[in-house]
Structures are given as C-alpha cells and as structure tokens.
Amino acid sequence: MSANRETDHGMTTDADIALLLAQAADEVEIGTAPYQAVLRGGRRRKARRWAMAAAAALVIAGSTGTLALAGGTGGDGGQVAPAVTGPPTAEWRHVYEPRMTTVAGARDNGKDWYVTVVVWGAPRNEAEAQYQRSQMGEYGLTPTGTEVASDLIGKSWIFVRLVVGDEPPTTVQDGPVDKSDADGSTDIEVASRPLETGRPGAAGKAGRLVIGKVDPTIRAVTCTWDDGTSVPVPMAGEGAGFGLDLKPAIRRVAGSPANWFVCLAPEGRSYKSVRVDSLT
Amino acid sequence: MGDRKQARDAEFQSFVVGRWPRLMRTAFLLTGEQHAAEDLVQTTLEQVYVAWRRVGSADDPEAYVRRVMINAHARRHRRKLKEFLAPRDDSGLNREVPDSSDPIGRADDRGALITALAGLPPRQRQAVVLRYWEDLSESQAAAAMGCSVGSVKSNAAKGIAKLRVVPGLGDMVAHGGRK
Numbered sequence: 001m002s003a004n005r006e007t008d009h010g011m012t013t014d015a016d017i018a019l020l021l022a023q024a025a026d027e028v029e030i031g032t033a034p035y036q037a038v039l040r041g042g043r044r045r046k047a048r049r050w051a052m053a054a055a056a057a058l059v060i061a062g063s064t065g066t067l068a069l070a071g072g073t074g075g076d077g078g079q080v081a082p083a084v085t086g087p088p089t090a091e092w093r094h095v096y097e098p099r100m101t102t103v104a105g106a107r108d109n110g111k112d113w114y115v116t117v118v119v120w121g122a123p124r125n126e127a128e129a130q131y132q133r134s135q136m137g138e139y140g141l142t143p144t145g146t147e148v149a150s151d152l153i154g155k156s157w158i159f160v161r162l163v164v165g166d167e168p169p170t171t172v173q174d175g176p177v178d179k180s181d182a183d184g185s186t187d188i189e190v191a192s193r194p195l196e197t198g199r200p201g202a203a204g205k206a207g208r209l210v211i212g213k214v215d216p217t218i219r220a221v222t223c224t225w226d227d228g229t230s231v232p233v234p235m236a237g238e239g240a241g242f243g244l245d246l247k248p249a250i251r252r253v254a255g256s257p258a259n260w261f262v263c264l265a266p267e268g269r270s271y272k273s274v275r276v277d278s279l280t
Numbered sequence: 281m282g283d284r285k286q287a288r289d290a291e292f293q294s295f296v297v298g299r300w301p302r303l304m305r306t307a308f309l310l311t312g313e314q315h316a317a318e319d320l321v322q323t324t325l326e327q328v329y330v331a332w333r334r335v336g337s338a339d340d341p342e343a344y345v346r347r348v349m350i351n352a353h354a355r356r357h358r359r360k361l362k363e364f365l366a367p368r369d370d371s372g373l374n375r376e377v378p379d380s381s382d383p384i385g386r387a388d389d390r391g392a393l394i395t396a397l398a399g400l401p402p403r404q405r406q407a408v409v410l411r412y413w414e415d416l417s418e419s420q421a422a423a424a425m426g427c428s429v430g431s432v433k434s435n436a437a438k439g440i441a442k443l444r445v446v447p448g449l450g451d452m453v454a455h456g457g458r459k
Contacts, residue, residue: 014412014440021413024393025305028317033300035293038322042329180333183284 093121099254104262111165119255181258192271206270213258220277225269312398346424404439
C-alpha cells in the first residue's frame with residue numbers, strides 16, 4: 001500500500017475487495033506483448049495527425065535514394081514541444097496570436113492558391129489554454145484530437161492552411177509541434193491532396209499538391225510525379241520570396257522546428273514519391 | 281539520428297514488454313473482457329509511443345500511461361457504452377450455476393466480481409480499480425482520472441458500496457474469494 005496515502009482507513013476495511021480484484025485480475029490471459037503491432041499502430045497515429053485532411057499520407061524513412069511509398073509510416077516517437085524555457089509572457093510566446101508563414105503560392109488554372117503554416121505557442125496552464133482555444137476559434141481553427149482546452153497545455157500547435165481563389169481557408173493538416181522533427185533525421189513526412197482550381201471535377205482525386213516537412217539539415221528534396229517527371233525543391237535563400245508565385249522551395253517556418261516544402265504536380269499528374277537530395 | 285532513434289525504440293520495446301502483464305490486468309478490470317482489455321492496452325501503448333520521447337524521459341512514465349489508459353477507456357465508454365460495460369455473453373444460453381467446490385466454479389466466482397465491476401458506472405469502476413487494484417493514493421488516482429481528490433473518494437466509496445451489495449459477492453468476500 002502506498003506510503004503517502006491520504007486516507008488509509010477505507011483501504012484497510014476494503015482490503016477484501018482489493019484481494020478479490022487481484023484474484024479477478026489474474027483471470028485474464030496475458031499472452032505475449034504485441035510489440036510490432038503496437039509499433040505499427042503508433043506510427044500510424046503519428047502520421048495520421050499530419051494527414052487528417054490529406055488524400056494520402058506517408059512517411060519516408062531513409063536517407064538519399066529511392067523511397068518507400070505506402071499508407072505506412074515511419075518516424076520516431078516524441079510529440080510535444082513544451083516551450084517552458086521561452087520568453088515569459090504568453091504574448092511573447094505567441095500563445096494568443098500565432099505566427100504565420102506562407103510556404104507556397106501560385107496561380108493555377110486562373111486561381112490563386114497558397115499554403116500557410118500557422119504556429120501557436122504552447123500555453124502553460126489552464127487559463128492560457130482556454131484563452132488560446134477561444135482565439136483559435138476566432139481563426140476558425142480547431143486542434144484535432146483535443147477534447148478540452150487543457151489538452152493544449154505544453155503543446156505548440158501547427159495548422160497548415162490552404163486557400164484557393166476566393167474560397168475560405170481550409171485546414172489541411174494540424175497537430176502538435178514535434179520536437180523530433182529537428183533531431184537530424186532524414187525521415188520526411190509528406191501528405192498529398194487534390195487541388196481544385198480548374199474546371200469542376202477536372203482535378204479528380206489526384207494528389208497534385210504535396211506538402212511536407214523535413215529536418216532542418218535537409219537542403220534539397222525532389223518530388224516525383226506518377227509519369228516519372230520530377231521537380232527539384234532546393235532550400236530557399238534567406239528572405240526568399242513572399243507573396244504569390246513562390247517557387248517550390250524548402251522554407252523555414254516561424255515556430256516550427258521542421259522546415260516545410262510544397263510542390264504542385266502539373267494537371268493530370270499526381271504525386272508518386274519524394275526523396276532527399278542533399279544534407280548539410 | 282540512427283543511434284538515438286534505435287535507443288529510444290529499444291527503450292520503448294522494453295517498456296512495452298515489461299508493463300504488458302500489469303496493464304493487461306488493469307485493463308481487464310476496467311473493461312471486463314479479454315479482447316477489450318487487449319485492445320485498450322494496445323491503444324494505450326500506441327499513444328504512448330507517439331509521445332515516447334517525452335514520456336520515456338519523464339520522472340513518472342507510469343502516471344502518464346495510466347492517464348492515457350483511463351482517457352482511452354472513458355472515450356470507448358462514451359462511444360460504445362454497452363460493448364465495454366458488459367462482459368460478453370454471446371452464447372445466448374442461460375448460465376449454469378457452478379459447483380463452488382471445483383476450480384471452474386471458483387473461476388466463475390471471480391467472474392461474478394468482474395460482472396459486478398462492469399455494472400458500475402465507468403468513473404466508479406475507474407476509481408475502484410485505481411485505488412484497490414493499482415493501489416494508488418487518492419491524489420494519484422485523481423491525476424489519472426483528471427478529476428479532484430474528492431471525486432475519487434466519492435466514486436470509490438460509491439463503487440465499493442455497490443459491490444458489497446451484489447448477491448454472492450458478500451460470501452466471496454467473507455471467504456477470501458471462495459464460497
């Protein structure tokens with residue numbers, strides 16, 4: 001029995017119940033821990049957070065070279081990046097006003113589109129979390145998988161927003177900032193989705209728009225389309241390109257440990273794979 | 281990254297293998313059913329995997345795992361009330377009254393406790409399991425359930441009171457689990 005138990009009197013008189021519970025618990029068949037199944041499920045969960053609204057999602061494990069393509073995942077554990085050593089006030093930590101970085105934008109079929117990464121700082125307590133949640137609501141943002149405001153405590157949260165033409169922005173991915181995004185890994189998390197800019201139905205279900213995040217040590221990737229053509233995505237220079245018609249590039253995103261890139265397949269083609277081309 | 285990742289994976293594997301039996305027993309008491317227990321533990325560990333970098337280095341990873349499991353159990357209860365409350369009895373046949381002198385009969389006695397436990401509202405069940413099986417303090421149970429110490433006290437007391445009036449359970453209690 002625990003040494004610092006607050007009220008032992010009930011435990012003493014209910015020791016018989018504890019005994020029965022112990023006996024009942026022994027009835028379960030323990031079996032072998034299904035480690036591999038847990039691992040697969042954990043990896044799927046990790047990838048799913050980043051692919052909520054995407055047509056397809058994958059994580060590619062490995063360094064340079066050919067990459068696996070599947071609904072499967074890779075990547076390691078680690079989820080939350082508590083900003084406990086950041087600047088002191090919630091405002092400085094961007095708890096109530098997010099940082100926003102446009103990582104791609106162009107005109108396609110006569111419609112402008114752009115992708116913006118929105119990063120909210122980590123609230124430190126219930127009050128901050130509640131106000132942050134209400135502020136997110138003002139932006140039309142709902143953090144996926146959270147039920148109450150306190151679920152946000154200690155977590156910076158990223159939303160990837162897509163705007164097409166005059167349509168209201170849509171969240172295409174969201175999830176807590178993952179510190180392991182900057183641990184030197186050559187894993188790439190990528191999601192592809194259709195981009196509806198053309199004639200109704202013309203885009204079909206093809207995943208033309210590719211959104212990915214990479215470790216900051218990765219300096220270039222290449223997106224390959226289903227017809228074998230590809231587009232190089234180098235690291236953007238400092239201050240390179242804001243506004244529309246951004247060329248595909250890996251870009252730093254304020255508040256995100258990972259860098260981000262976006263590339264768009266020509267109409268009629270779709271995403272096939274992405275590979276790391278160079279590291280620092 | 282390779283070495284760090286491998287080390288973390290090895291650490292997580294060791295955690296899973298080492299904690300699996302205990303977690304299975306707790307999950308069995310919470311769900312009242314073998315497969316639901318396996319499912320609950322697996323779901324819990326999958327979520328722990330996602331946060332393992334943080335959990336593995338925490339002072340008390342057990343507390344985090346308990347919290348995840350209780351949350352997962354609560355979510356399932358909200359989703360599929362009957363499925364997870366009641367132990368399966370899909371034979372459609374009446375249960376026979378066991379001879380209490382044989383091992384199978386005694387197993388059924390313990391089944392009666394599981395049945396009684398499964399009949400409790402989920403918060404009462406969680407409080408009873410955490411306090412009397414996991415042997416947690418009220419504060420620790422409150423942390424796992426995400427509620428106040430007072431709520432734990434109240435739920436545990438109500439749960440125990442209900443278990444004590446279950447027909448047959450009193451006899452089991454008096455004879456240390458055997459009629």
